[in-house]
Amino acid sequence: MSNSDVRIDKWLWAARFFKTRQLAIDAIDKGKVKLTNGERIKPSRNAKLGERLHIDNGADEWDVLIVGISGKREGAPIARLLYEESAESLARRAALIERKKLFPEPFADAKGRPTKRDRRQWERATDA
Known part of the structure; x- marks a missing residue:
């Protein structure tokens, strides 16, 4: 197999x-990875230099x-050399990060099932 x-x-x-590769395969099968022109691809397709992808x-x-x-x-620094992100994509992701800073998702940092204390805090916050 050549490079x-x-x-x-x-x-x-x-x-x-x-x-994982399995997560990549599942995303491709669900249409979350496409060529930029909207064409769907298969996991077994070879990656080609100069190809544009939309990845979700x-x-x-x-x-x-x-x-x-x-x-x-x-x-990650070496992996970053495998692709170039478009300017529109960079701007879109920067705007999303800024929006998340300004309007954080409630309980986004919560892990797992809420405790009784968490539930009471949430109830107090929503009743006020």
Whole structure:
């Protein structure tokens, strides 16, 4: 297998858009990863240099250009060299981050099932 014969699911995992290859495969199957023109792809498709992708991993959305091919998962600074994010995508994600700072999601930092104390605080906050 040459360096250019890397499946798109493996490339998404190596570029750190998804924590596991299975999550990347599931996202592709659900249509969350597409070519920028809207064309759906299959997980077994090879990643190609110069290809533009729209990626939605649930937490964020990116529009990226593939500039490097790798099937090996490495550190984030190295993975960042595999793609270039479009200016529109950067602006959209920056606006979303700013919006989350200004209007934080209630109980976004809560982990797991609320305790009795959490429930009482929430009830006091919603009754006021």
